[in-house]
Amino acid sequence: MPDTLSQTFSALADPTRRAILARLRLGEASVSQLAEPFLGQMTLPGVTKHLKVLERAGLVTKGREAQWRPCTLNAAPLKDAAEWMDEYRVFMEASLDRLGEYLKTVTPPVGESTRTDAPTTPPPPYDDHR
Amino acid sequence: MPDTLSQTFSALADPTRRAILARLRLGEASVSQLAEPFLGQMTLPGVTKHLKVLERAGLVTKGREAQWRPCTLNAAPLKDAAEWMDEYRVFMEASLDRLGEYLKTVTPPVGESTRTDAPTTPPPPYDDHR
DNA sequence: TTAGTATTATACTTATCAGCTAATTAACTA
DNA sequence: TAGTTAATTAGCTGATAAGTATAATACTAA
Structure with a gap:
């Protein structure tokens, strides 16, 4: 159960998924419309899986219209x-x-703390450990 | 061999690695200094591995100073x-x-193209398929 | 040389991911 | 009803990632 930010970055770490998002910037599209540019290199179920990743990350919302699933971009998590x-x-x-x-x-240069009599300086606080 | 952008996003998709980067914003630090906040939840080799991921992504540069490997932030890939x-x-x-x-x-609403006599409109071009 | 510290390498387990094919569901069409 | 289209699910494979423990390396200091 990764945190939201990790999930977002993880979803973006794939060129196919980024291309899907780029396509959705132009407006909503069905799954097969989204898949069309990739069908030479990938099957439809493959695209479905990528869409599911984007959905889990909250970046894509899937609706229903008859047998189509119109997908829309939701950039909020970005x-x-x-x-x-x-x-x-x-x-x-x-x-x-x-x-x-x-x-x-x-x-101070690394290692100074162990070479001198000074107590080991603890690392400064950080703020991103989610 | 993933593209640079994927590698960058992938490196950011982990809270430990983001925390390491946040720490490095404050200045260079050795591996054990970077590892210190995590040693309750993770071993040192574990942190070394995370550092290697950041290094491969070009986000961290490791130097040598005696037995220490001072790490510095390199935000260029960001x-x-x-x-x-x-x-x-x-x-x-x-x-x-x-x-x-x-x-x-x-x-146009999804599905229109198949319900009418209009030819199937190909999806618009996209620009992020790297 | 010996001991101690900092870091990395190796080998392994477990989990997740990306891709496939084949089968299935759901809705429309004739 | 049967057939077609859109999309998903299931089950499999191979690759990669995160984590561990233990061992090895590199350097300093006595």
Whole structure:
């Protein structure tokens, strides 16, 4: 029973599933419509499985209309993921080099704590252990 | 051999690994420093494995300093992931409801194509099938 | 050289995932 | 009713992942 965020990232960790989401941005589509671009490389049950993963992650909602299951995009779960990523925006940029240098002056070099008489400094708190 | 984006998302799909990244935002740390918060629930080799996943994804760089392996955050691979997410920003917001209604007026209802004489409309192109 | 610390490697178990084929359900159509 | 289309389920395989315990490696220090 993984947490929501893990489930979201896990669902995104597949190119087929990302392609399905990209397709759904253009509007709702049935299962076979979604499957059509992949049928050369994959069978329909395969696509159904991917859809189930997306459904479990809450990214896709399946309705019923006669024998069709119109699928719609639900991007709400992506919000948490996007917020998580935002925390790292600063570290993504080209300023990474200078930032890295700066951090080296702030963080004591690894191993110092065991080489000196100073007590082992416990690692700083972290906030993402869900 | 999964694509880069899949590898990135896959690496993020684990709370332990996300916690490690969060810790590394504060500065470099050795393997045992990174492992310390988890040693109640996981062994050291377990953490080493998680680090290897992060390393393969290019999110963590391991150096050498005597018997220590100082780990540093490398957020560059997150850039692609963030860009991917940005495409969905519009769909995450509360305006989803109205947007959904709007899309329904644009996209023909599922099944219409087989009920009428119109040729089966092929699904629109998609751009994320990497 | 010996002992101790930090880290990784190996080998194994268990669980999950991605894919397939074949069979099944559910709804429409003639 | 029989046939067709849309989608799912079931059962199987092979690959990968997470976790363990134990052993090996790499370096420091006495």
